[in-house]
Amino acid sequence: MEITGLIEDVRVKVKEWRSKGLSVGFVPTMGFLHEGHESLIVKAAAENDKVVVSDFVNPIQFGVNEDLASYPRDIEADKRLCEAAGADLIFHPIPETMYAPDFSTFVEAQHVSAELCGKSRPTHFRGVCTVVCKLFHIVMPDRAYFGQKDAQQLAVIRRMVRDLDMDIEIVGCPIIREADGLAKSSRNTYLNEEERQAALVLSKAVFYGEEMIKNGIVEADTVLTEMRRMIEAEPLAKIDYVEMVNADSIEKIEKAEGNVLIAVAVWIGTTRLIDNFIIEV
Numbered sequence: 001m002e003i004t005g006l007i008e009d010v011r012v013k014v015k016e017w018r019s020k021g022l023s024v025g026f027v028p029t030m031g032f033l034h035e036g037h038e039s040l041i042v043k044a045a046a047e048n049d050k051v052v053v054s055d056f057v058n059p060i061q062f063g064v065n066e067d068l069a070s071y072p073r074d075i076e077a078d079k080r081l082c083e084a085a086g087a088d089l090i091f092h093p094i095p096e097t098m099y100a101p102d103f104s105t106f107v108e109a110q111h112v113s114a115e116l117c118g119k120s121r122p123t124h125f126r127g128v129c130t131v132v133c134k135l136f137h138i139v140m141p142d143r144a145y146f147g148q149k150d151a152q153q154l155a156v157i158r159r160m161v162r163d164l165d166m167d168i169e170i171v172g173c174p175i176i177r178e179a180d181g182l183a184k185s186s187r188n189t190y191l192n193e194e195e196r197q198a199a200l201v202l203s204k205a206v207f208y209g210e211e212m213i214k215n216g217i218v219e220a221d222t223v224l225t226e227m228r229r230m231i232e233a234e235p236l237a238k239i240d241y242v243e244m245v246n247a248d249s250i251e252k253i254e255k256a257e258g259n260v261l262i263a264v265a266v267w268i269g270t271t272r273l274i275d276n277f278i279i280e281v
């Protein structure tokens with residue numbers, strides 16, 4: 001496995017692979033890798049001849065008062081995980097490599113970015129689309145792997161790829177959880193012991209909501225009210241949103257019908273966590 005911070009190195013390597021007829025899978029990440037990321041890399045390695053992982057904390061997807069400076073980083077541990085999971089190349093640029101001082105071109109997937117995280121993080125998906133578009137142009141993969149953990153991000157990327165005719169297959173991968181249910185996240189490291197316990201309320205609410213829908217309760221109002229009540233019973237939790245939307249369009253729906261996404265974002269102390277489930281009704 002190799003690692004580079006240079007765009008040109010990635011281009012040369014991928015061209016060499018392509019000239020031999022090899023397929024390329026790509027896993028974009030912000031590093032501090034855990035088993036969630038690992039599952040994406042393992043899947044990419046199983047489905048492609050070569051795998052590129054990007055490891056880059058993308059400044060333009062963070063709002064001004066968000067956790068860009070404190071976002072956890074550990075490139076040595078990331079290298080070990082990538083190598084063991086079957087990656088061939090890590091792209092680990094510095095921000096200056098990705099963004100010229102007068103950088104001025106952005107990609108925005110409008111409607112799918114409007115609800116859920118787009119409401120509380122208004123410039124977030126513009127930052128995500130822009131960096132993923134750039135990374136796609138650098139790596140030129142056949143397939144790119146994204147976790148359902150960030151379900152709205154997955155919908156936004158699918159929309160961007162469709163709308164801009166990018167010839168890349170987007171592969172969605174299931175949420176990897178801790179044994180007690182908490183969705184794995186680099187941000188879980190912010191939680192102290194008490195908060196870590198309180199954070200279980202997200203997965204509990206998600207599982208409860210899923211159970212309700214499986215039992216035939218389809219009214220969004222009923223399902224979401226019950227889920228909100230459960231989260232509000234946890235003193236350390238503060239709801240950002242608990243919503244039911246169509247999983248492809250990210251438009252609010254009043255009844256569980258079609259491809260349904262129930263997504264939650266909850267503050268546990270000063271840490272904002274997300275979780276969700278998708279169900280075909």
Ligand code: AMP
Nearest residue numbers: 029030031036146147149150175176184
């Ligand atoms: P991040 O480093 O948080 O930007 O995540 C990089 C990729 O890993 C995204 O596609 C995420 O959805 C995915 N990912 C993060 N956590 C998990 C998880 N617990 N299960 C599955 N995929 C995940």
